[in-house]
Amino acid sequence: MDPSTKDYVAIVQCHIVKQRCAGYFCEQALQQRTGGFAAYPADRTYRHVMIDCGGCCGRGLQRKLANLVHQLEKQEGITRDRVAVQLSSCITKDSHHGPPCPHLDYLKTLIARMNLEVGEDTRISRLTESRRESGEYQA
Ligand code: SF4
Ligand code: SF4
DSSP: OOGGGOSEEEEEEOHHHHTTOOOHHHHHHHHHTOGGGTTSOTTSOOEEEEEEOOSTTOTHHHHHHHHHHHHHHHHHOOOGGGEEEEEOHHHHSOBTTBSSOTTHHHHHHHHHHTTOEEEEOOOOOHHHHHHHHHTSSOO
8 A cells, every 4th residue: 555645544443442442542653654654654644533343353344434435535525545444553463452353354355345455553562562572472
């Protein structure tokens, strides 16, 4: 995915993690262009929404994204090729929240079938990254 072609970001949170996380650090990473957003050009403005996967197995994500792309195009003429879907780090990586989502490939398949482009990771915590490097966390 080339973030320089996007104007809108749908940050996807794990439904389970979202029960206790507002997503502050995901949003901060987007604003600061860190972690999974490091390749997003700093001189480009992105609007965003935070959505969750809808719960295991993640199939509800399809309906949420369908609603989002429908409204974006209908209300503002923003087409899906200008939308990036970014999977949060608590979905893609091992962390204190748990191992990566067991349905990660399924989520990516759903997104690809909607002709949306997907990026992985949002906030990368230094502490968590050091634990991955030491082998305490797996990936
Ligand atoms: S990556 Fe962190 S801030 Fe973002 S949704 Fe997961 S736990 Fe919350
Ligand atoms: S499908 Fe994955 S991201 Fe969604 S609630 Fe289950 S573990 Fe979390």
